[in-house]
Amino acid sequence: MGVMSGHCCAVVSHKPYLSLSPPNLRHSPPISSVSSSPFPLTTISCHATSALSAESPLTEKVGNGLKDLLHIDDFDKDTIFKILDRAIEVKTLLKSGDRTFRPFEGKTMSMIFAKPSMRTRVSFETGFSLLGGHAIYLGPDDIQMGKREETRDVARVLSRYNDIIMARVFSHQDILDLAKYATVPVINGLTDYNHPCQIMADALTMIEHVGRFEGTKVVYVGDGNNIVHSWLLMAAVIPFHFVCACPKGFEPDAKTVERARKAGISKIEITNDPKEAVKGADVVYSDVWASMGQKEEAAYRRQVFKEFQVDQSLMDAAGSKAFFMHCLPAERGVEVTEQVVEAPYSIVFPQAENRMHAQNAIMLHVLGK
Numbered sequence: 001m002g003v004m005s006g007h008c009c010a011v012v013s014h015k016p017y018l019s020l021s022p023p024n025l026r027h028s029p030p031i032s033s034v035s036s037s038p039f040p041l042t043t044i045s046c047h048a049t050s051a052l053s054a055e056s057p058l059t060e061k062v063g064n065g066l067k068d069l070l071h072i073d074d075f076d077k078d079t080i081f082k083i084l085d086r087a088i089e090v091k092t093l094l095k096s097g098d099r100t101f102r103p104f105e106g107k108t109m110s111m112i113f114a115k116p117s118m119r120t121r122v123s124f125e126t127g128f129s130l131l132g133g134h135a136i137y138l139g140p141d142d143i144q145m146g147k148r149e150e151t152r153d154v155a156r157v158l159s160r161y162n163d164i165i166m167a168r169v170f171s172h173q174d175i176l177d178l179a180k181y182a183t184v185p186v187i188n189g190l191t192d193y194n195h196p197c198q199i200m201a202d203a204l205t206m207i208e209h210v211g212r213f214e215g216t217k218v219v220y221v222g223d224g225n226n227i228v229h230s231w232l233l234m235a236a237v238i239p240f241h242f243v244c245a246c247p248k249g250f251e252p253d254a255k256t257v258e259r260a261r262k263a264g265i266s267k268i269e270i271t272n273d274p275k276e277a278v279k280g281a282d283v284v285y286s287d288v289w290a291s292m293g294q295k296e297e298a299a300y301r302r303q304v305f306k307e308f309q310v311d312q313s314l315m316d317a318a319g320s321k322a323f324f325m326h327c328l329p330a331e332r333g334v335e336v337t338e339q340v341v342e343a344p345y346s347i348v349f350p351q352a353e354n355r356m357h358a359q360n361a362i363m364l365h366v367l368g369k
Contacts, residue, residue, distance in 0.1 A: 067185055067365070067366045068179045068182075068185055068186045068187070068188075068366065069185075069186075069187050069188060069196055069197070069362055069366060070175055070176065070179055070186070070188045070196070071188070071194055071196060071230075071233050072194070072196045072199055072200070072230055072233040072234045072236075072237065073233045073234075073236050073237050074196075075237070076237065077237050077238055079365070080200075080203075080234075080237060080238060082365070083200065083358075083361045083362055083365050084200070084203060084204055084207065084213075084358070084361070086361040086364055086365070087200075087204050087354070087357045087358050087360065087361035088204070088207070088208075088357075090131075090357065090360050090361060090364070091354075091357040091360075094130060094357075099130070101131065102131055102132030103131055103132060103364060103367075103369040104128055104131045104132040104133030104163075104363070104367075104369075105132035105133070106132075106133075107132070107133045107134070107163040107164070107367070108133065108134045108135070108136060108161065108162045108163055108164075109124070109128050109133060109134070109135045109136065109162055109163065109164045109165070109166060109363075110135075110136050110138055110158045110161070110162045110164075110165050110166070111124055111125065111135055111136065111137050111138060111166045111167075111168075111189070112138050112143060112145060112154075112165065112166070112167040112168065112169065112178075113137065113138065113139050113140060113167075113168050113189075114140055114145065114167075114168065114169040114170055114174070115140075115168050115169065115170060115190065116139070116140070117168055117189075117190070118329075119328060119352055119355050120168050120189050120190065120197075120355070121137060122356075123355040123356035123359055124166055124189065124356075124359055125137065126356055127356040127357070127359055127360040127363070128360075128363065130360075131360060131363075131364075133163075136162070145169070145174060146171075146174060151174055151177040151178060151181070152177055152180070152181040154178070155177065155178045155179075155180070155181035155182040155186075156181050156182070156183075158182070158184075159181075159182045159183040159184045162184060163184055163367065164184055164185050164186075164187065164363060164366065164367060165178060165182055165184060165185070165186045165187070166186075166187045166189045167186065167187075167188065167189055168189035168190045169190070169191055170191070170192050171191065171192065172191040172192055172193035172194070174191070175188050175191050185363075185366035185367060187359075187362060187363070187366065190226065191226065192226060193226055193229055193253075194226050194229045194230045194233065195226050195227055195230050195327070196230055196233075197355065197358060197359050197362065198227060198230065198327050198355065199227075199230040199231060199233075199234050200358040200359075200361075200362060201351060201352075201354040201355045201357070201358040201359070202285075202325060202327075202351060202354075203234070203238075203358075204354045204357060204358050205325065205347055205350055205351040205354045206218075206282070206283060206323075208350065208354075209323055209347050209350065210282050210283065210323065213238065213240065214238055214239055214240060215239065215240055215241075216240045216241070216282040216283065217240070217241040217242075217243070217280055217281050217282050217283075218231065218240060218241070218242050218243070218281070218282065218283045218285060219242075219243045219245060219277050219278045219281040219283065219284050219285065219318070220242070220243070220244045220245065220246075220285045220286070220287075221245045221246075221274050221277070221278070221284060221285070221286050221308050221310055221314070221335075222245075222246060222286050222287050222288075222289060222305065222308055222335055223246060223250050223287065223288075223289055223291075223301075223305070224244055224246045224250050224251045224252030224253070224270075225252070225287060225291060226291075227285075227287050227327055228244050228246075228252040229252055229253060229256050231244075231285075232244075232252060232256050232257060232259070232260040232268065233256070233259070233260065235260045235263070235265075235266035235268060236259060236260045236262075236263035236265070236266070237263070237265075238265075238266070239265045239266050240266055240267075241266065241267040241269075242260075242266060242267070242268055242269070243268075243269040243270075243271060243277045243278075243281075244269070244270050244271070245271050245272070245273065245274040245277035245278070245308065246270070246271075246272065246308065247272060247304050247305055247307075247308060248272050249304075250304070250305075251270055252270065257270060274307065274308050274314060275314065275317050278314055278315075278317050278318040278322070279317060279318065279319065280318070280319060281318045281319070281322045282321065282322060282323065283322065283323050283324075283325050284310060284314070284315060284318050284322050284323070284324050284325070285324075285325045285326070286310045286324075286325075286326050286330075286335050286336050287326065287327055287335065288329070288330070288331055288334070288335055289301045289302065289305045289308075289331075289334060289335050302334065305335070308335070309334070309335060309336065309337065310324065310335065310336045310337070310340055311336075311337045311339070311340060312337065312339050312340060312343075315340060315343070315345065322345065323345050323346070323347050324336075324340050324341075324343065324345055324346045324347065324348065325347060325348060325351050326341070326348045326351070327351070328348060328351075328352055330348070
């Protein structure tokens with residue numbers, strides 16, 4: 001979670017949208033059916049493979065062909081589903097207790113944290129370690145990126161020590177600069193503009209609990225923040241129905257909304273009516289109303305957002321099939337009630353666990369494993 005930057009879209013380059021085909025609803029096989037054999041890990045077929053266009057959105061590193069994940073639409077539809085399939089496979093393997101799959105043996109990762117986080121640090125560090133690697137935590141006082149040392153210098157130095165860099169920062173420009181100057185893959189662990197790893201974990205959770213990801217209806221209720229931007233960028237690649245219900249004046253970035261709509265493959269709605277928005281939802285999704293860097297606005301936001309609390313009545317309006325999701329941490333009694341967080345339809349803790357499994361698959365992909 002983070003503060004939405006009013007200037008962030010100026011640094012986000014347009015990418016071609018590679019799939020304009022109608023939805024082909026994806027039903028994932030039960031998790032138990034996936035092979036637990038560590039080598040080789042087989043790929044579960046999701047759909048027909050679509051060819052990459054000549055102008056590929058995969059960010060290439062000069063000289064080694066490695067890739068970054070800065071925005072969800074850095075990857076095309078086929079790649080996203082391959083990563084999700086791999087996440088299911090490796091999750092099943094780890095759940096079985098098998099620790100023989102160690103593709104990151106001898107590799108190191110620097111984790112840059114301008115913003116503190118429990119889930120991001122523990123999920124990346126644990127996941128990289130379970131797969132054989134060593135992760136190095138660099139907190140806000142360790143580097144002071146952009147203050148004590150220029151971002152471009154940090155990128156070039158860490159690239160000489162490490163095989164991969166993950167960064168959780170405020171300014172979106174910082175992640176773009178890291179990727180520009182690094183010669184190893186860079187993964188966006190969150191910026192004020194977007195949070196791609198979270199949305200990959202959310203998609204994995206929906207496959208497991210809803211039974212599919214394509215063709216679903218996801219209704220986000222709250223502030224039009226970086227989580228919403230990542231949902232919009234996902235909707236520019238994977239066809240589904242996305243609705244953001246937020247108070248007037250707190251809508252997501254207009255250019256990002258336009259970008260998702262121009263892709264022409266998902267239904268995108270921005271509304272100020274949460275009760276109407278949630279009808280028929282597969283997932284009702286919430287986040288804190290005041291993110292890191294906005295705490296001075298917390299009291300004001302509580303007044304503005306009071307009609308956007310996810311409570312039992314809103315979940316009833318969504319219908320009996322709706323699940324509740326939240327990227328955590330949650331302020332119980334503010335954006336969501338205790339009753340909803342602890343309800344049987346709440347999948348917030350499987351969602352949190354899947355951060356590690358989705359990120360493991362992302363790291364395997366960008367490292368070519």
